[in-house]
Amino acid sequence: MKTIGVLTSGGDAPGMNACIRSIVRSSIYSGLKVKGIKFGYDGLINRKIIDMDVSSVADIIHRGGTILGSARSKEFETEEGQYKAIKILEEEGIEGLVLLGGDGTFRGAHEISKKGIKVIGIPCTIDNDMGYTDLTIGFSTAVGTVVEAIGRLRDTSSSHGRGNVLEVMGRNCGDLALYSGIAGGAESIVVPEIDMNLEEIIEKVNQGKKRGKLHHIVIVAEGVGDSFKIAKKIENSTGVETKVTVLGHIQRGGTPSPEDRILASEFGSSAVDLLIENKTDIAIGKKNGKVIFRTIEEAVETKKEFNTYLYEMSKKLSI
Ligand SMILES: Nc1ncnc2c1ncn2[C@@H]1O[C@H](COP(=O)(O)OP(=O)(O)O)[C@@H](O)[C@H]1O
Numbered sequence: 001m002k003t004i005g006v007l008t009s010g011g012d013a014p015g016m017n018a019c020i021r022s023i024v025r026s027s028i029y030s031g032l033k034v035k036g037i038k039f040g041y042d043g044l045i046n047r048k049i050i051d052m053d054v055s056s057v058a059d060i061i062h063r064g065g066t067i068l069g070s071a072r073s074k075e076f077e078t079e080e081g082q083y084k085a086i087k088i089l090e091e092e093g094i095e096g097l098v099l100l101g102g103d104g105t106f107r108g109a110h111e112i113s114k115k116g117i118k119v120i121g122i123p124c125t126i127d128n129d130m131g132y133t134d135l136t137i138g139f140s141t142a143v144g145t146v147v148e149a150i151g152r153l154r155d156t157s158s159s160h161g162r163g164n165v166l167e168v169m170g171r172n173c174g175d176l177a178l179y180s181g182i183a184g185g186a187e188s189i190v191v192p193e194i195d196m197n198l199e200e201i202i203e204k205v206n207q208g209k210k211r212g213k214l215h216h217i218v219i220v221a222e223g224v225g226d227s228f229k230i231a232k233k234i235e236n237s238t239g240v241e242t243k244v245t246v247l248g249h250i251q252r253g254g255t256p257s258p259e260d261r262i263l264a265s266e267f268g269s270s271a272v273d274l275l276i277e278n279k280t281d282i283a284i285g286k287k288n289g290k291v292i293f294r295t296i297e298e299a300v301e302t303k304k305e306f307n308t309y310l311y312e313m314s315k316k317l318s319i
Pocket residue numbers: 009010011041071072073074075076077078101102103104105106107108109111125
């Protein structure tokens with residue numbers, strides 16, 4: 001292996017830059033050349049490729065987003081698009097590729113691997129929705145962002161005696177809602193994995209009102225459905241004015257947390273080690289505090305388990 005490539009794809013996630021830095025520096029340390037592919041699979045098909053050196057990744061460990069840019073590409077989902085990508089990788093002399101992204105990016109990586117290029121996948125998504133790993137890069141930072149938002153909403157909700165429904169990202173995964181809801185002391189947490197019990201939420205608002213509580217925060221994961229409808233129903237049944245905040249892409253940016261920077265550094269360096277050992281089609285992850293390796297197929301097929309213990313606990317703590 002002489003030259004490796006690095007590519008970020010799908011939704012960006014805080015910590016991607018720290019990971020790119022780790023891949024570039026670990027490669028150069030081991031005498032490998034590194035090329036950066038800009039704007040995901042789309043940039044690969046369109047040969048948006050740059051040479052990277054030690055200085056290309058200077059001063060980025062603390063920056064959100066991805067210096068390589070990210071994209072979603074329909075063309076790459078076709079066989080034709082994938083063969084275009086393989087041809088470009090071969091012409092550029094890229095023998096191994098490290099791909100930073102979520103499930104979709106990994107499925108694409110598997111296709112590249114079947115066509116002869118060595119690939120290693122690194123899980124990057126604020127959703128933490130990949131079943132084979134306890135953690136994905138970006139999740140810790142996004143939890144921090146939501147917790148900060150909860151604190152701000154708590155202030156203003158308390159001043160006015162209002163309720164607030166806070167919609168957070170996560171696609172069909174409730175992790176971001178669950179972990180930030182617990183850390184922020186939300187009164188109710190609504191996730192796609194568990195049927196919503198609106199009566200229970202309404203009862204909690206009424207109980208809170210009785211004992212003079214001035215704020216009421218309900219975290220709703222985006223995969224649940226219409227937060228505005230939920231807020232209206234709460235307001236109509238309790239008489240407590242209930243506002244809605246959709247946090248949106250604010251959750252995807254920002255300086256990565258120390259946890260994400262460390263995870264990103266560790267995963268990036270492990271990916272380079274694997275390519276040096278001529279390994280391919282592997283997803284890197286973390287289980288019980290240890291780095292783990294799974295085949296990409298296994299990684300994308302492992303069903304995400306929802307932490308029902310934490311969910312039930314959150315109910316006890318928000319009485
Ligand atoms: N089954 C697939 N085969 C090949 N490429 C895929 C497949 N699924 C997704 N991709 C590629 O990966 C990109 C990123 O996937 P997406 O699901 O949008 O984000 P993420 O990687 O964060 O899950 C897609 O735009 C597409 O180009």
